[in-house]
Amino acid sequence: MSEQFEEAWRVYFTKSGYQPLIQKDINGEKKLIIDEFCNDDGTVPEELKEIYLLCNKSGIPCELLLVIDVRDKQQKNLNALCRAWDERILSFLNFGILPGQERQSLYLLKYNVMQILLSTSVTAHSNAAASGEKSTDISRKLFVTIENGDVIESERPMLPFYFDQLTKPTRTADSESELEQMLPTRDNLACLYETYSPERSFSEKDLISVKEWLSNGKD
Amino acid sequence: MHIGEVRRDAAPGIRGFLFQDLLAVDELTKKETEFICSEYIEDICAITSKGIRIIQSKYTPGATLGIKEITRELYYQYIKLRKYGYDGSIAPVLGFHANPATVPDETTSKGYLNLPTGQKCFQGTAAEKKALVLDCIGACNKEERENKLFASFYEPKDLKQFLSMYQMEEVKESIGCYRKTLGMKLDTIFETDCCPIEDTTDRQELLIALATKLIQDRYNEPNQPNDNQELLKYRKITRKDFLTKIEQELASEPPFNIIIRSFADEAYCELADEQLPPDNRIRLAQLYSSTDEWLKNNMNSHLDVIRLLNTVSTDLNIPNSGDRSQSLRQTLFTCKENIKTFYFHVWKIKMDLKQNDFQECLLPEIRNYIAFSFRDQKDWSKRSIIMSSISARPNKKLLYIQRRVRAWNDRPQKWYLRSPARGYGDYSIDVARIAPEKLDVTSISPEKFAVECMECIGIDEGQWAIVEDCTDCIFSDKCKGGKK
Numbered sequence: 055m056s057e058q059f060e061e062a063w064r065v066y067f068t069k070s071g072y073q074p075l076i077q078k079d080i081n082g083e084k085k086l087i088i089d090e091f092c093n094d095d096g097t098v099p100e101e102l103k104e105i106y107l108l109c110n111k112s113g114i115p116c117e118l119l120l121v122i123d124v125r126d127k128q129q130k131n132l133n134a135l136c137r138a139w140d141e142r143i144l145s146f147l148n149f150g151i152l153p154g155q156e157r158q159s160l161y162l163l164k165y166n167v168m169q170i171l172l173s174t175s176v177t178a179h180s181n182a183a184a185s186g187e188k189s190t191d192i193s194r195k196l197f198v199t200i201e202n203g204d205v206i207e208s209e210r211p212m213l214p215f216y217f218d219q220l221t222k223p224t225r226t227a228d229s230e231s232e233l234e235q236m237l238p239t240r241d242n243l244a245c246l247y248e249t250y251s252p253e254r255s256f257s258e259k260d261l262i263s264v265k266e267w268l269s270n271g272k273d
Numbered sequence: 274m275h276i277g278e279v280r281r282d283a284a285p286g287i288r289g290f291l292f293q294d295l296l297a298v299d300e301l302t303k304k305e306t307e308f309i310c311s312e313y314i315e316d317i318c319a320i321t322s323k324g325i326r327i328i329q330s331k332y333t334p335g336a337t338l339g340i341k342e343i344t345r346e347l348y349y350q351y352i353k354l355r356k357y358g359y360d361g362s363i364a365p366v367l368g369f370h371a372n373p374a375t376v377p378d379e380t381t382s383k384g385y386l387n388l389p390t391g392q393k394c395f396q397g398t399a400a401e402k403k404a405l406v407l408d409c410i411g412a413c414n415k416e417e418r419e420n421k422l423f424a425s426f427y428e429p430k431d432l433k434q435f436l437s438m439y440q441m442e443e444v445k446e447s448i449g450c451y452r453k454t455l456g457m458k459l460d461t462i463f464e465t466d467c468c469p470i471e472d473t474t475d476r477q478e479l480l481i482a483l484a485t486k487l488i489q490d491r492y493n494e495p496n497q498p499n500d501n502q503e504l505l506k507y508r509k510i511t512r513k514d515f516l517t518k519i520e521q522e523l524a525s526e527p528p529f530n531i532i533i534r535s536f537a538d539e540a541y542c543e544l545a546d547e548q549l550p551p552d553n554r555i556r557l558a559q560l561y562s563s564t565d566e567w568l569k570n571n572m573n574s575h576l577d578v579i580r581l582l583n584t585v586s587t588d589l590n591i592p593n594s595g596d597r598s599q600s601l602r603q604t605l606f607t608c609k610e611n612i613k614t615f616y617f618h619v620w621k622i623k624m625d626l627k628q629n630d631f632q633e634c635l636l637p638e639i640r641n642y643i644a645f646s647f648r649d650q651k652d653w654s655k656r657s658i659i660m661s662s663i664s665a666r667p668n669k670k671l672l673y674i675q676r677r678v679r680a681w682n683d684r685p686q687k688w689y690l691r692s693p694a695r696g697y698g699d700y701s702i703d704v705a706r707i708a709p710e711k712l713d714v715t716s717i718s719p720e721k722f723a724v725e726c727m728e729c730i731g732i733d734e735g736q737w738a739i740v741e742d743c744t745d746c747i748f749s750d751k752c753k754g755g756k757k
Contacts, residue, residue: 088668089666089668089669089672090668090669090672092669094589094669141672141675141676141679142672144675144699144701144702145668145671145672145675145676146668147698147699147702148671148675148694148698148699149667149668149671149672149675149694149698149724150668151668157696164699164702165702165704167704190703190704190705190706191701191702191703191704192701192702192704193704194704
């Protein structure tokens with residue numbers, strides 16, 4: 055990812071409530087106070103581009119994203135690299151602490167850590183990447199293709215932070231009519247067109263109609 | 274020279290050794306020494322080019338010695354030897370570390386020895402004298418034996434001679450420093466060009482370790498002869514043999530167990546000044562000697578050393594079994610403080626549990642690390658690891674330990690690790706399984722573990738007299754974390 059896009063992501067994340075954890079000092083040196091994610095000499099690993107933290111409304115950390123650049127890594131080393139980061143993540147979850155947070159508050163993070171691995175197109179579609187993405191050990195792994203300094207458009211929706219604001223709705227008249235044809239008409243199943251509220255219950259007649267529509271759809 | 278008497282042996286494990294062993298090493302470093310015997314006649318008996326030195330050893334920091342008792346014992350040996358026919362020089366020596374002591378004057382000594390006012394010079398042939406000595410030392414209790422011998426042979430000139438030779442040799446340093454000093458002394462004796470240990474401090478430590486082990490092995494060997502003459506041959510260590518043996522061991526590959534046991538010696542020395550109740554002093558001595566025994570039998574191969582390093586190291590990497598001995602030895606020296614803390618932890622927990630054997634509660638079948646199970650002592654964990662401690666960059670060190678532990682079979686359910694970390698951790702997390710978990714020891718899975726911060730177990734100076742209730746702290750599922 056180019057510096058320009060790095061900055062763009064940073065701005066976007068900050069707007070969406072994510073907090074970047076890597077700071078830059080006056081000399082432009084990267085600083086990170088989470089020891090588990092640093093090198094033995096305390097510096098920030100070259101491949102670690104950013105760490106984003108999201109807290110819920112009560113200020114409890116609930117999501118952690120590690121952006122790791124693997125474009126210059128060999129495919130055969132990818133699994134070992136992901137495992138090494140998993141080891142760090144596990145150690146952080148077991149023993150770590152976030153600035154200004156109680157240790158106990160890390161509990162929600164436990165199942166919500168993701169490695170976003172910035173890859174070349176070849177790497178992102180390799181077997182190594184596929185097996186990494188299937189693994190449910192310690193953290194989720196997501197390989198995304200970087201081209202021209204940014205994540206390619208077709209892979210952006212896979213990013214957990216990729217919300218509507220990032221892109222314009224791509225609704226077309228065609229798809230709307232296509233969808234209309236698949237749905238039952240308002241006359242047949244009016245109940246499906248009403249706003250749902252938990253208090254409301256479906257009548258026996260409604261349920262039969264839904265069932266009929268579904269079994270017709272199968273054919 | 275030695276006269277038949279019941280074999281003197283302190284109960285196993287309770288010997289005030291180490292200090293005594295160091296005194297013996299000290300004797301052997303002296304050029305005039307021909308040979309020594311430890312635990313024979315007196316604590317140490319040194320034969321020198323000038324005569325005999327009968328040495329009693331006392332290590333009681335800050336205490337005032339019972340000079341009466343000591344004087345009686347030394348005088349007893351002195352008269353016995355003299356009257357049995359030994360006519361060389363006999364020097365009775367008290368080698369000690371305690372409050373300063375001086376040789377008593379003649380009047381005081383007479384009082385100590387319960388001597389008659391007149392003089393009773395036994396007139397008889399050498400054979401008759403010998404017979405009387407044997408008769409005296411045959412009395413059943415010690416005081417009777419002593420009094421009988423003193424009274425039978427009392428001549429003022431004997432007492433005068435005894436007092437003129439009687440020496441108080443004070444070791445001013447604590448036992449730990451004395452050990453180091455002797456290590457340096459040994460280092461000056463040897464040509465160390467071919468020694469595989471280059472670091473001076475490490476080499477000096479190894480030297481003193483080799484030296485004390487040579488001495489201890491003489492009286493720790495099983496199946497020692499009962500006959501005193503035979504025993505003498507067994508216990509005798511000549512200066513020449515002693516120096517040759519150390520030199521050989523040093524030039525070749527010093528066995529791992531020697532190094533590892535020397536750290537136990539050092540750790541034990543550090544506790545010598547702790548004010549312990551007598552039963553715990555004995556227990557600690559037994560724990561030390563059973564630890565030494567276990568290490569001797571179980572710390573010999575590369576895999577054994579890795580088992581220990583796995584247990585105590587907080588570093589990123591430790592050597593593997595394919596590495597050279599040199600590299601393992603180096604790592605042992607690097608990990609010395611950790612190994613000592615490991616001993617302290619084991620000993621203190623065991624003292625709290627009133628256990629006196631290192632092997633009690635040990636799980637020998639677990640080979641990756643030194644595992645204990647205190648389940649029968651109300652610990653919830655069925656497999657635990659007693660580690661060392663972490664101070665600097667704790668989180669980095671915890672990462673290194675976690676990485677190592679995760680690779681083992683039969684991972685420990687609990688880490689006894691002195692560190693800021695406490696509570697529960699996971700060996701693995703399946704992100705697809707997000708059902709809420711109970712943090713409850715009754716349901717602890719093999720994928721979970723607990724870290725016990727050891728804050729409740731005191732191993733620092735002055736804390737050894739405190740007996741902790743492990744059930745209430747480190748064995749409990751609720752860490753008190755110092756908030757007792």
